[in-house]
Amino acid sequence: MQKKWLKGMAAIMAAAAICGAFAGCGGDKKANGSAGGEQTVKFGFLGAYTGPAAAYGQAMKEGTELAVEEINKDPNTKMKIDLKTYDTKGNKAEAINAMKKCIEQDKVLAIEGPTLSGSMFAAGPIAQKSKVVAFGTGTTAPGITDLGDYIFRNAIPGKMAIPITVKKAHDKLGFKNVAIMYSNNNDQMVGEHGIYEELFKKMGIDIIDTETFADKDTDFSAQLTKIQAANPDVICIAGLYQEGALIVKKAREMGMKQPIIGNNGFNSPAYIEQAGAAAEGTLVATPWNAERKTEKAQHFRQAFKDKYGHEPDQFSAQAYDAIYVMHEAAEKSGSTTDRKKFRDSLAQIKDFEGATGKFQFDENRDPKMDLDVLQVKDGKWVPFA
Numbered sequence: 520m521q522k523k524w525l526k527g528m529a530a531i532m533a534a535a536a537i538c539g540a541f542a543g544c545g546g547d548k549k550a551n552g553s554a555g556g557e558q559t560v561k562f563g564f565l566g567a568y569t570g571p572a573a574a575y576g577q578a579m580k581e582g583t584e585l586a587v588e589e590i591n592k593d594p595n596t597k598m599k600i601d602l603k604t605y606d607t608k609g610n611k612a613e614a615i616n617a618m619k620k621c622i623e624q625d626k627v628l629a630i631e632g633p634t635l636s637g638s639m640f641a642a643g644p645i646a647q648k649s650k651v652v653a654f655g656t657g658t659t660a661p662g663i664t665d666l667g668d669y670i671f672r673n674a675i676p677g678k679m680a681i682p683i684t685v686k687k688a689h690d691k692l693g694f695k696n697v698a699i700m701y702s703n704n705n706d707q708m709v710g711e712h713g714i715y716e717e718l719f720k721k722m723g724i725d726i727i728d729t730e731t732f733a734d735k736d737t738d739f740s741a742q743l744t745k746i747q748a749a750n751p752d753v754i755c756i757a758g759l760y761q762e763g764a765l766i767v768k769k770a771r772e773m774g775m776k777q778p779i780i781g782n783n784g785f786n787s788p789a790y791i792e793q794a795g796a797a798a799e800g801t802l803v804a805t806p807w808n809a810e811r812k813t814e815k816a817q818h819f820r821q822a823f824k825d826k827y828g829h830e831p832d833q834f835s836a837q838a839y840d841a842i843y844v845m846h847e848a849a850e851k852s853g854s855t856t857d858r859k860k861f862r863d864s865l866a867q868i869k870d871f872e873g874a875t876g877k878f879q880f881d882e883n884r885d886p887k888m889d890l891d892v893l894q895v896k897d898g899k900w901v902p903f904a
Contacts, residue, residue: 558598560855562845563605563621565632565642570608571735574760574789575657575834576634580604581827582835583631586842589822597850600842607633614638618645618653628849628861629654631841636660636707643670652862654845656837659783660707661714664884669862671884673806673837673844673875677711677757677782680804680890682718684780685755687892687903688802689722692778694752696725700742700766701757703731711757711782727751732762739766743773753777759784764793771797778802786833791895798895802903806875807833808891810902819874833875840873847871 564583567576587600603625605617614633621627622645629652633639639658646653647667655663655672659680664670688694697719701712712729719726728749730742743766746754754770754777756763763785770777779801781790786805791798809820809830819839823831831839848865849855871878878888894903 558855559601560598560849561601561627563603563627563630565605565607565617567607567609567634569606572609572635574787578832578834579838582838583842586839590846611638611641614642618642622649622651651858654841656841661710673841673886677714681714683890684802684804684892696727696751697753697755698728698746698751699755700730702734704733708757715755739769743770755780757782760787760790764790767794768797788832801895804890804892805833806888806890807836815872816874836874840875843873
């Protein structure tokens with residue numbers, strides 16, 4: 520009996536030894552790879568795809584999911600992506616909770632998002648403290664990357680986009696004075712109002728009226744009545760597309776014909792849909808141009824239309840590129856779990872070319888890339904000539 524027991528134990532120990540020789544019977548392989556060398560990296564996505572910023576968040580979600588699908592189907596992919604997705608609803612508390620879940624529960628390598636600047640100001644410090652990269656694709660407000668060295672963005676900061684739009688418009692229109700409207704309860708728009716003020720002071724252009732509103736406002740008659748009385752050459756708006764569309768519609772109803780200079784919040788087909796004919800002539804700066812003839816841009820545009828049945832916008836293009844940039848950084852780092860290696864690899868990305876053109880980060884982890892100035896013409900965004 521004892522001999523049988525000893526033989527049984529010997530067999531168990533031998534099996535255990537063999538199992539151990541093959542990398543712990545799977546253990547880390549499930550999380551990090553397979554016997555064939557294929558690995559899986561966890562990324563988080565925090566998007567406001569319901570709520571007041573849904574047009575932006577849904578576009579980002581679509582661009583992100585298309586990129587993940589393409590990468591995971593690519594036979595040359597060394598690391599497949601396991602995407603953990605959370606809807607922040609454009610709410611700061613939701614963004615904070617989602618950030619914590621991604622980091623603590625899902626144990627992601629890095630996070631794309633949140634969508635809005637205010638959400639990043641709220642949740643970004645959690646990522647920074649945890650030393651997990653948070654990569655913003657819609658976070659254009661001043662001070663975003665000042666949150667710390669784990670905060671990156673390919674979102675075009677207002678300090679980069681607004682001067683390009685204004686200067687190109689000024690070269691063509693020669694305006695001497697302006698009126699500004701901005702949302703005073705939106706972190707991004709408050710910051711961009713400051714950019715407008717500083718820029719016009721440097722250019723010697725008079726700001727003859729400044730009016731404020733709040734996100735979700737629907738009546739802008741009082742502000743526009745004051746602007747109409749001031750009679751500026753141009754009206755500059757810092758707001759989201761919902762309020763922007765209502766403002767320009769009301770302005771045109773009141774007989775105001777001044778050119779409109781918008782900001783990043785206007786870069787959505789939803790702006791044109793809601794403003795209708797009143798959107799004609801609106802100017803914005805953007806890294807996405809549907810008419811760009813590069814292979815990457817046209818591949819993205821066609822693949823997006825095939826999958827979703829409609830045209831992509833700037834936010835879907837930037838989110839799509841962000842996943843490809845993050846994936847490249849992960850593969851170059853050689854790790855699916857080392858967040859420091861990933862952060863350093865991401866910072867070193869150079870000469871990446873995606874749907875929005877050639878891209879790299881500057882020393883502050885802000886984007887370095889070319890922008891186009893677009894104008895609404897015949898109901899579409901087209902290059903401003």
